Amino acid sequence: MRFETDAIHAGQEPDPTTGAVAVPIYATSTFVQDAPGRHRGYEYSRTDNPTRHALEVALAALEGVTPDMGGGAVATASGMAATALIGYLLRPGDHVLLPNDAYGGTFRFFARVLAEQGVTWSAVDMTDRRLLETAIRPETKLVWVETPTNPLLRLVDIGHAASAAHARGARLVVDNTFATPYLQHPLTAGADIVLHSTTKYLGGHSDTIGGALVTDQPDLDERFRFLLNAAGPVPGPFDAWLVLRGIKTLAVRMERHCANAARVAEFLSGHPAVREVIYPGLPAHPQHELAVRQMAGFGGMVSFRSMGGAPGAGRMASSTRLFFLAESLGGVESLVEVPAVMTHASAQGTALEVPDDLVRLSVGLEHIDDLLEDLDQALSSS
Numbered sequence: 001m002r003f004e005t006d007a008i009h010a011g012q013e014p015d016p017t018t019g020a021v022a023v024p025i026y027a028t029s030t031f032v033q034d035a036p037g038r039h040r041g042y043e044y045s046r047t048d049n050p051t052r053h054a055l056e057v058a059l060a061a062l063e064g065v066t067p068d069m070g071g072g073a074v075a076t077a078s079g080m081a082a083t084a085l086i087g088y089l090l091r092p093g094d095h096v097l098l099p100n101d102a103y104g105g106t107f108r109f110f111a112r113v114l115a116e117q118g119v120t121w122s123a124v125d126m127t128d129r130r131l132l133e134t135a136i137r138p139e140t141k142l143v144w145v146e147t148p149t150n151p152l153l154r155l156v157d158i159g160h161a162a163s164a165a166h167a168r169g170a171r172l173v174v175d176n177t178f179a180t181p182y183l184q185h186p187l188t189a190g191a192d193i194v195l196h197s198t199t200k201y202l203g204g205h206s207d208t209i210g211g212a213l214v215t216d217q218p219d220l221d222e223r224f225r226f227l228l229n230a231a232g233p234v235p236g237p238f239d240a241w242l243v244l245r246g247i248k249t250l251a252v253r254m255e256r257h258c259a260n261a262a263r264v265a266e267f268l269s270g271h272p273a274v275r276e277v278i279y280p281g282l283p284a285h286p287q288h289e290l291a292v293r294q295m296a297g298f299g300g301m302v303s304f305r306s307m308g309g310a311p312g313a314g315r316m317a318s319s320t321r322l323f324f325l326a327e328s329l330g331g332v333e334s335l336v337e338v339p340a341v342m343t344h345a346s347a348q349g350t351a352l353e354v355p356d357d358l359v360r361l362s363v364g365l366e367h368i369d370d371l372l373e374d375l376d377q378a379l380s381s382s
């Protein structure tokens with residue numbers, strides 16, 4: 001099936017008992033057995049739950065993993081829980097290569113949690129192919145790609161990163177949170193594992209926290225399923241259901257996110273209070289050509305640098321009325337934030353530091369004219 005159809009139907013057949021067209025929220029911890037050890041497909045909700053299972057089938061389909069290929073998806077309690085499951089694949093002495101502007105939480109997990117277990121890491125500018133190739137060491141087990149990155153919206157060539165990683169015996173993980181499977185298919189491009197914070201565009205309504213890992217390799221899928229049950233960071237059935245409901249409209253939401261973001265980027269590009277606009281859809285973006293080749297649209301995130309420096313960025317972000325001043329992204333409502341003092345505060349003073357005059361916008365689904373008017377009045381105070 002095509003993407004829009006899978007989003008609504010994959011894993012979401014009418015309920016066999018009642019015919020309900022929406023997958024029910026199976027709020028149960030355990031399932032009755034017909035005889036000791038003989039259950040009807042489910043035994044305990046940490047191991048598996050029908051609502052979560054429906055979400056996992058849908059997520060796998062959206063990332064292009066069909067049942068006959070093997071592989072699949074596991075849904076986790078958060079994006080970071082998905083990252084932590086990947087961490088269990090690593091042993092002391094293993095090395096992980098991160099992008100030099102990875103999401104701060106990813107960086108924190110490797111630098112402050114796994115480092116204590118003897119896993120080493122380094123960060124490199126992955127937009128530079130040669131730097132990426134030379135940074136992979138004999139002991140590198142994972143190359144971690146985010147594309148577009150958060151919040152500088154840099155792109156990494158997934159196909160190239162996959163070849164470079166595989167040539168040295170490492171696996172490629174792609175955090176596909178910003179692009180979503182509607183705009184980008186990392187597994188098709190050669191990645192081994194796709195990670196999502198479903199908290200963002202997949203859930204899409206800023207009302208739940210969740211994550212997922214998707215792979216087209218049956219052995220990895222089996223390992224993740226084992227680890228999810230063994231370590232236990234599962235989403236509850238209501239959270240799984242919220243994400244499942246969200247992804248039904250992912251395609252139409254992403255179309256509008258992209259259209260609104262393109263208009264915002266164009267508006268900001270001509271504004272005297274703005275020093276630089278960062279959006280992969282702008283021809284001036286250093287990797288615009290890669291964006292055209294790798295993505296089916298340019299996404300809903302726009303970053304820009306304020307002419308008024310850090311104080312200007314702060315004033316602007318405090319003056320919007322429709323854009324809520326808040327962390328996170330990917331919901332129907334527009335959000336504004338200053339990464340240096342909000343989402344990326346922990347990265348200041350490190351290789352992952354972001355400019356202090358940077359403002360990040362998650363462009364939502366409100367009417368574009370209202371959004372542009374709001375930005376205009378907020379910029380006039382910066």
Ligand SMILES: Cc1ncc(COP(=O)(O)O)c(C=O)c1O
Pocket residue numbers: 078079080081103105146150175177178196197198199209210211328
């Ligand atoms: C790109 C990216 N990956 C992963 C995460 C972590 O996801 P969660 O907050 O659902 O744990 C985030 C959260 O902001 C993110 O932006």
